[in-house]
Amino acid sequence: MSLFSILNLSLFQATVRMSxxxxxxxxxxxxxxxxxxxxxxxxxxxLNSAFFAVFATYLSGNPWxxxxxxxxxxxxxxxxxxxxxxKYYGNQIVVGTGxxxxxxxxxxxxxxxxxxxxxxxxxxxxxxxxRIPALERVLxxxxxxxxxxxxxxxxxxxxLFSTHWGLRIRAVGESPQSADAAGINVHGYKIVFVVVGSxxxxxxGVFLSxxxxxxxxxxxxxxxxxxxxxxxxFGKWTPLGCFLASLLFGFTDALQMRxxxxxxxxxxxxxxxxxxxxxxxxxxxxxxxxxxxDYKPYEKR
Amino acid sequence: xxxxxxxxxxxxSFPGVLANDHIDLEIEEGEIHGLLGENGAGKSVLxxxxxxxxxxxxxxxxxxxxxxxxxxxxxxxxCGVGMVHQHLTVVPHLRVWENIVLGEEPRRGVFxxxxxxxxxxxxxxxxxxxxxxxxxxxGELPIGLQQRVEILKMLYRGASLxxxxxxxxxxTPQEVxxxxxxxxxLKEGGKTIIFISHKLREVFALCDRVTVLRRGRKVGxxxxxxxxxxxxxxxxxxxxVFSPKRGEEKPKETVVLAVEHVSxxxxxxxxxxxxxxxxxxxxxxxxxxxxxxxxxELAEVLVGLRKVRQGKISLRxxxxxxxSPKERIKKGLAHIPExxxxxxxxxxxxxxxxxxxxxxxxxxxxxxxxxxDLPLLRRFALSRVGEFEIATPGVDVPVRILSGGNQQKVVxxxxxxxxxxxxxxxxxxxxLDVAATEYVHRKLLDLRKEGKGVILISADLDEIRALSDxxxxxxxxxxIGELAPQSDEYQFGLLMGGKSLVAQG
Ligand SMILES: Nc1ncnc2c1ncn2[C@@H]1O[C@H](COP(=O)(O)OP(=O)(O)OP(=O)(O)O)[C@@H](O)[C@H]1O
Ligand SMILES: [Mg+2]
Numbered sequence: 001m002s003l004f005s006i007l008n009l010s011l012f013q014a015t016v017r018m019s020x021x022x023x024x025x026x027x028x029x030x031x032x033x034x035x036x037x038x039x040x041x042x043x044x045x046x047l048n049s050a051f052f053a054v055f056a057t058y059l060s061g062n063p064w065x066x067x068x069x070x071x072x073x074x075x076x077x078x079x080x081x082x083x084x085x086x087k088y089y090g091n092q093i094v095v096g097t098g099x100x101x102x103x104x105x106x107x108x109x110x111x112x113x114x115x116x117x118x119x120x121x122x123x124x125x126x127x128x129x130x131r132i133p134a135l136e137r138v139l140x141x142x143x144x145x146x147x148x149x150x151x152x153x154x155x156x157x158x159x160l161f162s163t164h165w166g167l168r169i170r171a172v173g174e175s176p177q178s179a180d181a182a183g184i185n186v187h188g189y190k191i192v193f194v195v196v197g198s199x200x201x202x203x204x205g206v207f208l209s210x211x212x213x214x215x216x217x218x219x220x221x222x223x224x225x226x227x228x229x230x231x232x233x234f235g236k237w238t239p240l241g242c243f244l245a246s247l248l249f250g251f252t253d254a255l256q257m258r259x260x261x262x263x264x265x266x267x268x269x270x271x272x273x274x275x276x277x278x279x280x281x282x283x284x285x286x287x288x289x290x291x292x293x294d295y296k297p298y299e300k301r
Numbered sequence: 302x303x304x305x306x307x308x309x310x311x312x313x314s315f316p317g318v319l320a321n322d323h324i325d326l327e328i329e330e331g332e333i334h335g336l337l338g339e340n341g342a343g344k345s346v347l348x349x350x351x352x353x354x355x356x357x358x359x360x361x362x363x364x365x366x367x368x369x370x371x372x373x374x375x376x377x378x379x380c381g382v383g384m385v386h387q388h389l390t391v392v393p394h395l396r397v398w399e400n401i402v403l404g405e406e407p408r409r410g411v412f413x414x415x416x417x418x419x420x421x422x423x424x425x426x427x428x429x430x431x432x433x434x435x436x437x438x439x440g441e442l443p444i445g446l447q448q449r450v451e452i453l454k455m456l457y458r459g460a461s462l463x464x465x466x467x468x469x470x471x472x473t474p475q476e477v478x479x480x481x482x483x484x485x486x487l488k489e490g491g492k493t494i495i496f497i498s499h500k501l502r503e504v505f506a507l508c509d510r511v512t513v514l515r516r517g518r519k520v521g522x523x524x525x526x527x528x529x530x531x532x533x534x535x536x537x538x539x540x541x542v543f544s545p546k547r548g549e550e551k552p553k554e555t556v557v558l559a560v561e562h563v564s565x566x567x568x569x570x571x572x573x574x575x576x577x578x579x580x581x582x583x584x585x586x587x588x589x590x591x592x593x594x595x596x597x598e599l600a601e602v603l604v605g606l607r608k609v610r611q612g613k614i615s616l617r618x619x620x621x622x623x624x625s626p627k628e629r630i631k632k633g634l635a636h637i638p639e640x641x642x643x644x645x646x647x648x649x650x651x652x653x654x655x656x657x658x659x660x661x662x663x664x665x666x667x668x669x670x671x672x673x674d675l676p677l678l679r680r681f682a683l684s685r686v687g688e689f690e691i692a693t694p695g696v697d698v699p700v701r702i703l704s705g706g707n708q709q710k711v712v713x714x715x716x717x718x719x720x721x722x723x724x725x726x727x728x729x730x731x732x733l734d735v736a737a738t739e740y741v742h743r744k745l746l747d748l749r750k751e752g753k754g755v756i757l758i759s760a761d762l763d764e765i766r767a768l769s770d771x772x773x774x775x776x777x778x779x780x781i782g783e784l785a786p787q788s789d790e791y792q793f794g795l796l797m798g799g800k801s802l803v804a805q806g
Binding site: 158162163164166167168170171174175177178179180181182183184185292 | 352354373374375376377378384386390391392393394395399402403404405406408411412413454
């Protein structure tokens with residue numbers, strides 16, 4: 001077995017694929033934090049959207065409707081989080097934790113009711129491949145998500161740093177008093193972009209259940225929402241940074257699968273890889289990470 | 302012609318506080334109108350309400366005779382009202398130009414028109430003579446320049462009524478003079494200005510008319526020509542104000558603080574080089590100098606917030622060079638920090654908690670081993686609030702909601718209500734009204750009379766000269782000379798400019 005049997009083009013392709021859920025979570029979390037809301041609930045949002053995507057596909061037989069409902073569930077959670085934390089000054093960590101716990105329990109409960117098993121749903125039709133031969137040579141065969149992700153990174157970057165909305169978002173997150181005094185609708189911006197962020201995050205969940213596995217399994221996000229948070233911090237709250245950091249997580253995930261297939265290390269140890277990297281990243285490899293906000297609720301008088 | 306701004310019966314209350322009680326105000330086009338009043342009189346609230354940051358409970362606002370209903374700062378800006386707030390409202394991690402255009406960004410399609418923004422701001426800079434590096438990170442600029450960003454922000458929005466809430470409190474005397482000159486220039490250019498300050502000198506230099514508030518009510522408006530310092534002070538406080546005089550007692554021979562050859566590294570600030578001085582019991586030693594020449598660093602070294610690289614500091618004969626801040630507090634060192642928000646208070650803690658900071662673990666407040674004597678603490682807090690005349694709706698509200706001057710009083714009350722042997726006072730009267738300033742000065746002189754030592758670091762040379770027994774002048778981290786307080790201003794000027802009187806090696 002040579003090193004090249006591990007490090008080759010298909011590993012790269014797997015890296016890109018496995019970085020998708022983390023990337024969507026990181027980008028979504030980034031939008032929330034940029035307007036001053038820590039969204040701990042990314043994991044729960046993803047899990048729910050994964051469930052709803054499968055559920056809607058199961059009922060309709062059309063994965064596109066699944067995608068739509070999955071994203072709508074993200075929008076719904078975004079609204080809940082936004083109103084609790086922005087309008088009613090709720091504690092962001094408590095609200096986010098609530099979303100996570102609810103997401104885990106709710107999807108299991110529904111799974112049981114619908115498919116008679118808490119563990120997994122029946123298989124459904126996944127999203128079809130999007131054929132772009134020129135890109136396939138490098139990226140492999142992919143669904144719409146990979147291309148969508150690249151587009152999102154590019155657009156988010158432009159949006160955040162080259163439009164007046166982006167400027168205002170950055171101001172609202174960092175110093176709501178100042179933004180308010182400059183005549184900006186602070187609460188409006190916060191609510192809208194928590195919802196946008198949650199919707200983007202839900203794409204990660206839909207990817208897992210309609211492009212990766214084609215069924216719903218209990219706890220199938222397995223911490224990728226939290227890895228998204230880590231990637232966002234590692235990426236210093238910028239779209240490009242989120243992308244690169246997510247690739248790192250995708251790589252450990254892909255490597256983990258590859259090594260498992262080769263059977264050279266005990267599976268339990270290999271499975272730890274992504275999580276170990278998360279801890280390493282968060283505990284200092286990042287250097288000093290200064291968040292763009294102090295995350296306090298902004299009360300207007 | 303109707304006045305530019307007319308306010309009628311404006312009332313604004315917060316839970317437990319009537320901050321503005323039926324205020325009437327008229328501002329004529331083209332005047333500079335002073336707004337005076339004690340700490341907590343309601344000046345900032347009145348201005349923030351006019352700027353629509355706060356919603357009034359009652360009252361009407363007219364601009365050029367037409368009633369306006371402004372619901373947010375955005376509408377105030379549209380009506381041509383601009384405001385520089387007491388605590389600046391720039392976003393630190395945005396660039397200067399981004400802060401200026403924020404909220405009124407020029408656009409090309411969906412994108413920010415950066416070039417257009419620069420063109421407009423540069424034109425504005427040329428017009429007003431306010432120069433700035435537009436690419437700099439705003440948070441890295443000194444306060445004086447950040448304030449300049451705020452001024453440009455207002456002018457960029459085309460404001461014709463400019464509100465300045467205590468703009469001079471954070472500035473060095475040199476910057477104050479510059480600002481005053483700018484304001485006069487703006488007035489010539491046809492702008493109308495409302496100017497808030499506690500310094501009567503500035504008010505006399507600038508204003509055409511003055512309105513005085515007291516405890517949320519309007520006392521009156523007078524033309525500056527009819528006013529005198531005494532009269533204004535009396536209107537504000539409701540009684541005559543005297544500046545206390547230093548008594549004749551001689552300082553004792555005993556040394557309370559000895560600083561020997563102390564040097565530091567230039568981390569996060571200026572390096573100090575070979576400082577050498579003593580403070581005797583019963584003595585106030587003033588530290589003068591142009592701001593940024595090591596005053597902050599000197600205070601930090603004395604209270605234990607900055608590492609000493611070389612040299613020795615001793616308090617009452619005990620070596621404290623490497624003692625922690627807490628140990629120094631225990632040994633009787635008190636500190637009034639210059640930045641009350643960063644070092645003086647915990648803004649989200651209550652008044653009581655802030656009064657307790659630093660001696661929560663000492664009897665009599667600590668009862669037994671583990672608990673705090675809450676009834677005693679409450680009585681203590683109430684007595685502090687009473688003695689220092691802190692205007693607050695109660696002792697259980699967060700310090701954040703107090704007016705700027707009252708936050709400062711909380712710090713003072715805490716530091717001056719424990720047994721001290723040496724007080725390091727940095728800008729102790731910054732942002733305080735005349736009565737409170739008088740009170741602090743009296744407190745410092747009382748300490749002196751009781752035979753304690755005081756180091757007074759202040760940007761206000763008049764204050765230093767009025768209170769100190771001796772004055773050290775700092776320049777570039779060195780003590781460049783020592784003067785008697787009665788030396789003439791010319792000598793002070795020379796030393797502060799770095800020209801030593803006796804050639805030094
Ligand atoms: N957000 C708030 N919530 C509750 N009370 C407030 C709030 N803002 C101000 N107050 C209260 O209103 C009163 C007036 O405060 P204001 O800030 O207008 O005083 P000021 O005249 O500007 O004083 P200073 O010279 O110290 O700045 C004070 O008693 C203050 O405690
Ligand atoms: Mg004020």
